Amino acid sequence: MSQGSNFVDYVKVCCRSGHGGAGSSHLHRDILTSKGGPDGGDGGRGGHVIVRGNAQFWTLLHLKYRKHIIAADGESGGSSLRTGKNGKDEILEVPLGTIAKDAETGEILFEITQDGETKILTSGGRGGLGNWHFKSSTQQTPRFAQPGEEGQEVWNILELKVLADVGLVGFPNAGKSTLLSVVSAAKPEIADYSFTTLVPNLGIVAYRDNKSFVMADIPGIIEGASTGKGLGFRFLRHIERNSVLLFMIPADTSRTIQEEYQILLHELTEYNPELTHKPRILAITKADMLDEELQQEMAKELPAGIEAVFISSVAQKGLTELKDLLWKEINRA
Known part of the structure; x- marks a missing residue:
C-alpha cells in the first residue's frame, strides 16, 4: 500500500452517545x-463519544471504515440508593x-x-433521578x-490539518520533496513529473545543538487551486497550520521568479x-544550475519584502543558511 492510500485527512462518522439509565422507584x-x-x-x-489527541498518529486512516461510533448506555439505578x-x-x-x-x-x-487532549x-x-429525590x-x-435522558445521534466530520513549523509552498516540481528528503529522514516519493506528492x-x-523543527511538504499548488481546481482545497487546508511558509521557486522556471511568487501568493490570499x-x-x-554572475543578476529581480536564499538540495548548497533563516522565523514569535 503506497503512502498516498495510507494518508486520510477527512472522515465523516455517525456518532451515537449512550442513553442515560433510568432512576429506580424502589421502596425500602x-x-x-x-x-x-x-x-x-x-x-x-450514557457513554460519551470522546476525541483524544495522540502524537503517534499522522492520519485518520484508522477511522476511515468506522462509519458508526456507538457508546454504551448507562445502567438503571438500584435499591438502597445505588447509582x-x-x-x-x-x-x-x-x-x-x-x-x-x-x-x-x-x-x-x-x-x-x-497530545492527550x-x-x-x-x-x-x-441518568434519571431515583424516587428518593x-x-x-x-x-x-x-x-x-425519572427515565434516563436519550443519547444523541449526530453526523460529524473529522478533518486533519497538518501541524508543522514550516510548510513548503510551490508549484509541482519546485523541488519540495527533494529538499525534505535531504534535510530530514523523510522519504517522500520523488519523480520528474507533476503531482508526485499527493499527500503531505x-x-x-x-x-x-540537537534542536529540530517539523517541515511539511504540501502537495504542489496549481493556478486556480483557491477556487477548488485540481485538489486545491485539500492542499491549501494543510498550509493553514504551518508557522512559517517557505515559498520554493525553481531557478529554471518558465516565468520570472517575481511572477511565480505573485501567483503563489494570490492563490493563498484567495x-x-x-x-x-x-x-x-x-x-x-x-x-x-546557476553560475555566480547569473545568480547575482537574478538576485536583483527578486520580490521585495521577503528574505530569499539560493539553494540546491542535490549539491547541498545554501541549506545551512536556509535552516538558519527558518529557525529565526520560527522562534520570532
Missing part, C-alpha cells in the same frame, strides 16, 4: 420494615491538528492540538422515578487572506 423493605421510604438510586450517565453504572465512553484517537465539525451545519466544534464530541444522556412532606413514598509528507529537520500574515521565506531551488 427489610425484615423489620414492611413499608419503608423511597430508596431508589439514580441511573448512570447505576455509567455507560462506557467511546474514545477516538486522532492526530494533532484534527478539527471536529458538525456535518450538517459545517460549524467547527473544536480542534485538538495537544480530550474533547467530548457527542454527550451521553444524563421526590420525597416531600406531602408525598412520603413517591412510587415514580512530514519530516523532522535536525538543527544546531483561499484565506489570513495566510498572508504568516512569516514567509523564499528559496530559489536548483541553484546548482
Whole structure:
C-alpha cells in the first residue's frame, strides 16, 4: 500500500452517545420494615463519544471504515440508593491538528492540538433521578422515578490539518520533496513529473545543538487551486497550520521568479487572506544550475519584502543558511 492510500485527512462518522439509565422507584423493605421510604438510586450517565489527541498518529486512516461510533448506555439505578453504572465512553484517537465539525451545519466544534487532549464530541444522556429525590412532606413514598435522558445521534466530520513549523509552498516540481528528503529522514516519493506528492509528507529537520523543527511538504499548488481546481482545497487546508511558509521557486522556471511568487501568493490570499500574515521565506531551488554572475543578476529581480536564499538540495548548497533563516522565523514569535 503506497503512502498516498495510507494518508486520510477527512472522515465523516455517525456518532451515537449512550442513553442515560433510568432512576429506580424502589421502596425500602427489610425484615423489620414492611413499608419503608423511597430508596431508589439514580441511573448512570450514557457513554460519551470522546476525541483524544495522540502524537503517534499522522492520519485518520484508522477511522476511515468506522462509519458508526456507538457508546454504551448507562445502567438503571438500584435499591438502597445505588447509582447505576455509567455507560462506557467511546474514545477516538486522532492526530494533532484534527478539527471536529458538525456535518450538517459545517460549524467547527473544536480542534485538538495537544497530545492527550480530550474533547467530548457527542454527550451521553444524563441518568434519571431515583424516587428518593421526590420525597416531600406531602408525598412520603413517591412510587415514580425519572427515565434516563436519550443519547444523541449526530453526523460529524473529522478533518486533519497538518501541524508543522514550516510548510513548503510551490508549484509541482519546485523541488519540495527533494529538499525534505535531504534535510530530514523523510522519504517522500520523488519523480520528474507533476503531482508526485499527493499527500503531505512530514519530516523532522535536525538543527544546531540537537534542536529540530517539523517541515511539511504540501502537495504542489496549481493556478486556480483557491477556487477548488485540481485538489486545491485539500492542499491549501494543510498550509493553514504551518508557522512559517517557505515559498520554493525553481531557478529554471518558465516565468520570472517575481511572477511565480505573485501567483503563489494570490492563490493563498484567495483561499484565506489570513495566510498572508504568516512569516514567509523564499528559496530559489536548483541553484546548482546557476553560475555566480547569473545568480547575482537574478538576485536583483527578486520580490521585495521577503528574505530569499539560493539553494540546491542535490549539491547541498545554501541549506545551512536556509535552516538558519527558518529557525529565526520560527522562534520570532
